[in-house]
Amino acid sequence: MKNDFLDDDWLKDELLDEYINDDDFSFSVVKKIELHETKSKVAFYAALFLAITLFGFLFLADLMMMFSGNSAETLANAQKILPFMQMEYVGIFVILLSFVLIWSFEDFDLI
């Protein structure tokens, strides 16, 4: 073996490797990226779904009563638990969350 270790150019030549390039590699990485994105989305949708369910459970009865024309005094469910909440805002929030969920399903081809 030639021994020219103090010569930079010689050492560079000796350590040079063959060029590697294949589409399979990029393809596999892109697949991994897509899988990663789906996983992180699933967590997001699960949280969103839980939030909607929780809000629905707490406020749906009150909202139904409100929209059917009953007076505020008859509000039953969440108003008793959370008297400081404004039902109108909660209603808008729940509707907004539902839209986000529906839009997410369509946008990311989850279904």
Added chain:
Amino acid sequence: MELKLVERVQRENDHYAFEQLMRQNQSPIRQFLRRLTLQNQAIADELAQETFLKAFVHIKSYRGEAKFLSWLFKIAYQQFVSSTRKKTELTNAVVEEKADDGQFEQRLVAERTVKDLLKYLKPDERAILLLHFSHDLTHQEIAIVMQIPLGTVKTQIRRSRLKLKSFAEVSNSEETDEK
């Protein structure tokens, strides 16, 4: 051109742009990891895939201060270091044999190229030589990639190349004796 692709990925999460970036940079990253893992191609390519995945996820933290390839080398080296904590046999097997007996010299004799001798260096010594001589990174860039002081980079390069030289001398002297 490369910076524009990076911006597209940062702004639009563009997979196609990232694929282009991968095509441009996969060779040096895979070569580097193959040498670090003692030519274990399966593990090297797995680490390379993890490197690019991590790069994609954290691409917003790349601000263009260093070359994109240097940034990828930094991630690749971190991936390699964390994998060696789990799989030490991959990187240290040959080096540890030095402590054994005359077997180390015997193995050196069988080596014919500088690339073969690389595997007798410690992983960080191997990395520093590869980054500098195979991939043309400056001392400053290597310091950032390996997160070590600039002075250490210079000392390590000198020490590692002298170590390689001494390995080659053992190999050559035994060859001469045989003749």
